[in-house]
Amino acid sequence: MPHTLVAPVEFVQDIKKSRFIGKAAPIASEEEAKAFIAEVSDPAANHNCWAWRIGQSYRFSDDGEPSGTAGKPILQAIDGQDLDGVVVVVTRFFGGILLGSGGLMRAYGGTAAQMLRPAEKREIIPIVTGECAVSFSDLALVKARLTAIPHLVLGESFTAEGVDLTVTLRQGDEDQAIRLIRDLTSGRSNLTFPD
Secondary structure, X not given: OOEEEOOOEEEEEEEOOEXXXXXXXXXXXXXXXXXXXXXXXXXXXXXXXXXXXXXXXXXXEOOOOOOOOXXXXXXXXXXXXXXOOEEEEEEEEOOOOOOHHHHHHHHHHHHXXXXXXXXXXXXXXXXXXXXXXXXXXXXXXXXXXXXXXXXXXXXXXXXXOEEEEEEEEEXXXXXXXXXXXXXXXXXOOXXXXXX
């Protein structure tokens, strides 16, 4: 399972007189990534290189460093720790000594990795939501038994015939919930999930 950061983190190191300042944060959208990059980028710095990943979407920038020497190594540091929903910015203040392509890749990727490695993380649990109609006579038993499924959240909307349940649970637990509701109601209620 992928993980994301619990809170923003920061890390600073000096490499051959250049100062590398790494900052990272959890994000839920491309807009949040762009806002974080704009907020933490230092206009006085020589380079503000960054990368972010949300699921299959990702972007990175070398911000004037030679192509492939900054943004991509930062993204590899994110991916190397199985992180998702994360943005990283590494700001460089040039110290006068050229690092070369390999040195830049190690500096940017290394700063990101050293910052992310000890950061507090939490597991990302993919969820799905389904719906079913349950009669009043079945409601108490269905609700009591569904609570045995971990990470399940129920929403209720009362109708004249009973209750429309909204069932939100961890992806992969759908079959268990479908069988449970069908068996408890003798087939009178069916939990369905959108395709």
